[in-house]
Amino acid sequence: MSIDGWDEAPAGATRPSPSIKDVAALAGVSPGTxxxxxxxxxxxxxxxxxxxxxxxxxxxxxxxxxxxTLRAGHSRTIGLSVIDIGNxxxxxxxxxxxxxASERGYAVILGNSSGSRVKEERNLxxxxxxxxxxxxxxxxxxxxxxxxxxxERGISVVLVDHPAERPDQCAVAVNxxxxxxxxxxxxxxGGADRVAYVTGPAAMRQCQDRxxxxxxxxAAAGRDPRDLREVAMPAMTAAAGQQAAEKLLAQDVLPDAxxxxxxxxxxxxxxxxxxxxxxxxEEVSLIGYDDIDFxxxxxxxxxxxxxxxxxxxxxxxxxxxxxxxxPDTHAHQQIMFQPDLVVRESTR
Amino acid sequence: MSIDGWDEAPAGATRPSPSIKDVAALAGVSPGTxxxxxxxxxxxxxxxxxxxxxxxxxxxxxxxxxxxTLRAGHSRTIGLSVIDIGNxxxxxxxxxxxxxASERGYAVILGNSSGSRVKEERNLxxxxxxxxxxxxxxxxxxxxxxxxxxxERGISVVLVDHPAERPDQCAVAVNxxxxxxxxxxxxxxGGADRVAYVTGPAAMRQCQDRxxxxxxxxAAAGRDPRDLREVAMPAMTAAAGQQAAEKLLAQDVLPDAxxxxxxxxxxxxxxxxxxxxxxxxEEVSLIGYDDIDFxxxxxxxxxxxxxxxxxxxxxxxxxxxxxxxxPDTHAHQQIMFQPDLVVRESTR
DNA sequence: AGATGGAGTTGCTACGTTTTAATCAAGGTC
DNA sequence: GACCTTGATTAAAACGTAGCAACTCCATCT
Numbered sequence: 001m002s003i004d005g006w007d008e009a010p011a012g013a014t015r016p017s018p019s020i021k022d023v024a025a026l027a028g029v030s031p032g033t034x035x036x037x038x039x040x041x042x043x044x045x046x047x048x049x050x051x052x053x054x055x056x057x058x059x060x061x062x063x064x065x066x067x068x069t070l071r072a073g074h075s076r077t078i079g080l081s082v083i084d085i086g087n088x089x090x091x092x093x094x095x096x097x098x099x100x101a102s103e104r105g106y107a108v109i110l111g112n113s114s115g116s117r118v119k120e121e122r123n124l125x126x127x128x129x130x131x132x133x134x135x136x137x138x139x140x141x142x143x144x145x146x147x148x149x150x151x152e153r154g155i156s157v158v159l160v161d162h163p164a165e166r167p168d169q170c171a172v173a174v175n176x177x178x179x180x181x182x183x184x185x186x187x188x189x190g191g192a193d194r195v196a197y198v199t200g201p202a203a204m205r206q207c208q209d210r211x212x213x214x215x216x217x218x219a220a221a222g223r224d225p226r227d228l229r230e231v232a233m234p235a236m237t238a239a240a241g242q243q244a245a246e247k248l249l250a251q252d253v254l255p256d257a258x259x260x261x262x263x264x265x266x267x268x269x270x271x272x273x274x275x276x277x278x279x280x281x282e283e284v285s286l287i288g289y290d291d292i293d294f295x296x297x298x299x300x301x302x303x304x305x306x307x308x309x310x311x312x313x314x315x316x317x318x319x320x321x322x323x324x325x326x327p328d329t330h331a332h333q334q335i336m337f338q339p340d341l342v343v344r345e346s347t348r
Numbered sequence: 349m350s351i352d353g354w355d356e357a358p359a360g361a362t363r364p365s366p367s368i369k370d371v372a373a374l375a376g377v378s379p380g381t382x383x384x385x386x387x388x389x390x391x392x393x394x395x396x397x398x399x400x401x402x403x404x405x406x407x408x409x410x411x412x413x414x415x416x417t418l419r420a421g422h423s424r425t426i427g428l429s430v431i432d433i434g435n436x437x438x439x440x441x442x443x444x445x446x447x448x449a450s451e452r453g454y455a456v457i458l459g460n461s462s463g464s465r466v467k468e469e470r471n472l473x474x475x476x477x478x479x480x481x482x483x484x485x486x487x488x489x490x491x492x493x494x495x496x497x498x499x500e501r502g503i504s505v506v507l508v509d510h511p512a513e514r515p516d517q518c519a520v521a522v523n524x525x526x527x528x529x530x531x532x533x534x535x536x537x538g539g540a541d542r543v544a545y546v547t548g549p550a551a552m553r554q555c556q557d558r559x560x561x562x563x564x565x566x567a568a569a570g571r572d573p574r575d576l577r578e579v580a581m582p583a584m585t586a587a588a589g590q591q592a593a594e595k596l597l598a599q600d601v602l603p604d605a606x607x608x609x610x611x612x613x614x615x616x617x618x619x620x621x622x623x624x625x626x627x628x629x630e631e632v633s634l635i636g637y638d639d640i641d642f643x644x645x646x647x648x649x650x651x652x653x654x655x656x657x658x659x660x661x662x663x664x665x666x667x668x669x670x671x672x673x674x675p676d677t678h679a680h681q682q683i684m685f686q687p688d689l690v691v692r693e694s695t696r
Numbered sequence: 697a698g699a700t701g702g703a704g705t706t707g708c709t710a711c712g713t714t715t716t717a718a719t720c721a722a723g724g725t726c
Numbered sequence: 727g728a729c730c731t732t733g734a735t736t737a738a739a740a741c742g743t744a745g746c747a748a749c750t751c752c753a754t755c756t
Contacts, residue, residue, distance in 0.1 A: 064711090065414070094460075267642070379742090418744095
């Protein structure tokens with residue numbers, strides 16, 4: 001009797017989800033047969049299968065994942081823990097993970113640690129509670145303990161964008177030392193004299209390795225690696241980059257070349273420098289890392305180090321699922337990709 | 349006997365996860381008491397609680413989420429389905445969702461539909477299988493059917509960035525008609541004559557509403573709304589924007605003002621125009637939508653329409669959790685935020 | 697002393713599924 | 727006709743937890 005007729009759809013009528021038993025009753029078979037149709041369809045006769053399948057459709061049956069997990073002892077779910085989902089680098093990795101996982105019938109639970117150890121820990125706890133089949137993680141620091149706790153539980157772990165800490169684990173990474181060296185080599189080739197490194201939290205391996213590469217490039221050019229000035233920020237975001245620019249500008253002498261540990265930092269630095277009237281690349285050469293999509297769209301398009309990001313996610317997932325599905329034949333692997341230099345306007 | 353000593357950690361020794369029974373045995377209580385410590389700690393005496401808690405720590409017990417969900421009939425999990433996690437707009441929404449959800453002890457399963465109905469459907473299936481407590485979704489089209497199927501199962505649904513389709517549901521949105529009008533008003537105020545609208549898939553409500561706003565602004569200025577030229581792309585990404593620019597450049601006469609349905613499109617269009625030597629804003633005024641972080645960092649910083657993105661996610665989660673936790677007293681709400689105009693360099 | 701009450705704890709059952717072993721029917725072989 | 731084989735189906739027993747009803751203490755009140 002309502003004006004608009006919405007009430008024809010029984011709003012609060014939440015009949016309980018039909019179970020495998022209801023399907024079995026409707027199809028005139030036993031619950032076990034329905035389970036077979038779901039999990040081993042080749043084991044059941046064509047006619048029966050059709051009957052069960054149409055019963056499933058008719059009732060709108062959806063398998064109860066929790067019951068399934070409980071009984072089977074494992075789920076069809078993997079956990080992915082990243083440091084900053086706001087960073088396009090990780091978004092691309094996640095895309096690679098999700099694509100392959102869903103091809104193989106796995107669902108992905110995404111956890112964002114925001115660089116915080118506490119949140120990372122909480123995400124791992126959620127993964128453990130959900131009894132995920134495996135975990136992909138880009139650790140926010142070097143502490144290996146928590147991951148062993150997962151493995152003890154039978155949860156496979158693959159490190160993403162992080163080299164293996166031990167031979168008995170899988171890992172997929174990109175050579176950050178090489179990348180850092182490439183970046184600084186390029187700056188030096190452009191005539192850089194005073195090079196500074198704008199980086200994130202000291203605990204992050206990526207930051208350390210890129211620094212090592214930078215120092216190596218300086219040494220190779222006959223310079224003292226200790227000449228490398230460093231501006232470390234607590235986060236690797238554009239906002240942090242802008243603050244880094246302010247720090248740099250407050251110093252007596254401005255470096256003439258900046259290597260930023262990722263593109264977000266670089267974009268922030270770029271904005272800060274331009275706002276202060278510093279010309280890029282004429283006064284300061286600037287190179288970032290990751291080659292995110294936005295690097296080529298910025299005010300002064302950003303030179304950067306490209307990583308095979310999507311491939312990174314896919315490869316890591318491939319290793320993880322192999323370890324899950326073939327635990328006996330699985331051989332642990334460490335895959336190391338190589339980065340590329342992308343030259344644009346921000347460097348001389 | 350290995351050289352490096354790694355084998356001290358028993359690699360493959362995956363002892364089964366301890367259950368509530370093991371904890372009970374160690375603490376010398378019944379399994380029911382352990383369950384009480386976990387779920388109703390105030391019901392159990394301090395000394396007993398301590399004993400149980402230290403047993404939990406000692407064994408490294410982690411609650412089996414699936415068993416809990418199965419028995420309790422519902423999980424502590426919500427599903428979030430977005431159209432494009434590569435778009436910073438949705439990343440910010442997701443941040444708002446995750447923050448509030450984890451404050452309230454809920455885990456978030458993130459699903460990315462990439463604008464594909466098939467993937468969206470698959471995500472909803474995963475949510476249903478996981479028996480999530482509720483679903484937050486930015487629908488990729490206008491079809492309400494699937495959501496009713498969820499509600500019938502007792503899964504609450506809140507629409508995000510989408511107005512309610514019916515009075516018996518919660519929704520959180522931003523007024524896109526107003527936003528579209530703001531954008532085109534601003535273009536007209538800058539002296540725009542031939543305005544074009546660069547948009548995404550026609551089925552997307554956001555695109556339709558922003559267009560309606562644009563037409564309204566034209567009409568209000570005494571112009572014929574049918575003058576609004578339209579370039580529709582299949583995706584709302586920077587790559588699609590660049591293609592849109594090519595399309596525009598191939599036409600006889602270039603518009604002198606462009607309104608893009610989001611910032612990614614706008615950044616792509618901007619790149620395409622600049623590469624072709626078109627000056628922005630002198631020859632073409634350009635405005636985007638969403639005011640993502642990168643809008644202010646682009647070659648020519650982008651004028652845009654700002655939305656309270658993080659708040660959008662938080663508010664939607666607030667409504668959803670209220671509906672889940674207080675189903676009796678819950679009153680369905682439709683929240684409509686208002687957008688803001690942000691003027692930068694890309695418009696006259 | 698006996699009854700009452702409350703706090704703390706326990707035993708039991710059910711949740712929906714998977715899986716193993718058992719059952720059954722139909723057909724084939726000697 | 728007895729026996730085996732093959733293929734299809736089923737009955738029944740778990741999996742780990744939540745939550746209720748029942749029970750045990752022990753202190754307090756009549």
